[in-house]
Amino acid sequence: MLALTRKKGESLVINNNIVVTILEVRGDQVKVGITAPKEVPIYREEVYVQIKEENKASVDVQGITALQNLIERKTVK
Known part of the structure; x- marks a missing residue:
């Protein structure tokens, strides 16, 4: 620093x-x-951390949903 x-x-x-x-x-x-x-984003640190956490949670949910869909397709066959 x-x-x-x-x-x-x-x-x-x-x-x-x-x-x-x-x-x-x-x-x-x-x-x-x-x-x-x-084009340069500027955030207060606490807002930036919150955005990162929400994005991570969203990706985690999307990943779980995609995995569930994949498992369901394989069990249906």
Whole structure:
């Protein structure tokens, strides 16, 4: 992990096309602005984790359904 110190109004650039700017610092909270191409998804970590878990659950259900269908086809023959 790269750790950087930035002040209000200062930025950092990622991959030549993403700019992260510190907008405000208030106590232990930092307001961050992110400028990135539309095709770059940006999520808060807790939302990203939730999306990953829901996607995994969906894939697991689809996989179980596909396996059940395969088993049913073999037993019918």
